[in-house]
Amino acid sequence: MVAADHAFPNDAEARRKLEASLRVADVDPTHYAAVYFVGGKGTMFDFPDDPDLQRIVRTVYQAGGVIGAVCHGPAALLEVVLDDGTPLLRGHRVAGFSNAEELFLIKDARERFPYLLQDRLVEKGARYVEGPMYVDNTVVDGRLVTGQNPWSTWSTAEAMVRALGHAPVARTPGRDELAVQVLAIYRGEGIEAARTARVARPDADKRLLLMHALVAAMQGRLGEAWHLQALARG
Numbered sequence: 001m002v003a004a005d006h007a008f009p010n011d012a013e014a015r016r017k018l019e020a021s022l023r024v025a026d027v028d029p030t031h032y033a034a035v036y037f038v039g040g041k042g043t044m045f046d047f048p049d050d051p052d053l054q055r056i057v058r059t060v061y062q063a064g065g066v067i068g069a070v071c072h073g074p075a076a077l078l079e080v081v082l083d084d085g086t087p088l089l090r091g092h093r094v095a096g097f098s099n100a101e102e103l104f105l106i107k108d109a110r111e112r113f114p115y116l117l118q119d120r121l122v123e124k125g126a127r128y129v130e131g132p133m134y135v136d137n138t139v140v141d142g143r144l145v146t147g148q149n150p151w152s153t154w155s156t157a158e159a160m161v162r163a164l165g166h167a168p169v170a171r172t173p174g175r176d177e178l179a180v181q182v183l184a185i186y187r188g189e190g191i192e193a194a195r196t197a198r199v200a201r202p203d204a205d206k207r208l209l210l211m212h213a214l215v216a217a218m219q220g221r222l223g224e225a226w227h228l229q230a231l232a233r234g
Helices: 003-010 012-019 051-062 073-077 099-105 117-123 150-163 175-189 191-200 206-218 222-233
Strands: 034-037 066-070 138-141 144-147
Touching (some): 003 012, 034 051, 051 066, 051 073, 066 150, 073 144, 099 117, 138 150, 144 150, 175 191, 175 206, 175 222, 191 222, 206 222
Parallel strands (some): 034 066
Antiparallel strands (some): 138 144
């Protein structure tokens, strides 16, 4: 857990709102300009066939609203069909937790889950956009905003704000977000640019950089593993 996680259970206003949450069946979607689905592997079981979630997404989207989802959250969109009979996902560019990410963490994921999210998104007519494992990859296709994994959460939320016609409020990135920025620069521009970025981000989360170094080593990318552990040292 990071500082933001510890802050949430100690935020009285946030706790009050959580305790006053509406049941999904009681939500009037005409009151909302956007809906945002977060992830967790349980969503692959709970989200797709829920008629109230489908009703909310369909109503908000057809009214000109924004639909967002991150990690396994896009499972909520799999069975949404618009009033004209068109599946919501058909032809849209989307992200979501990739097969590579799922199978790296859970070798028997194909047996333990009813489907793999990437596969099912493609089956439903979406144009899946895959980014590198465990780094930021957010895809904006009109009023549909989707992120690949937990490290896409910040950019997914801010892209939704922009899609609603607003500028995100300025904020200070967290340590994990800073580490993801360094990783993105390494993947896109190479080690020298990443070293410069790391110096400019001394608070970047070393544990996250080391986790990526470990993943690279386990996949036989030893040069990358060496670079990433060096970036973790700062």
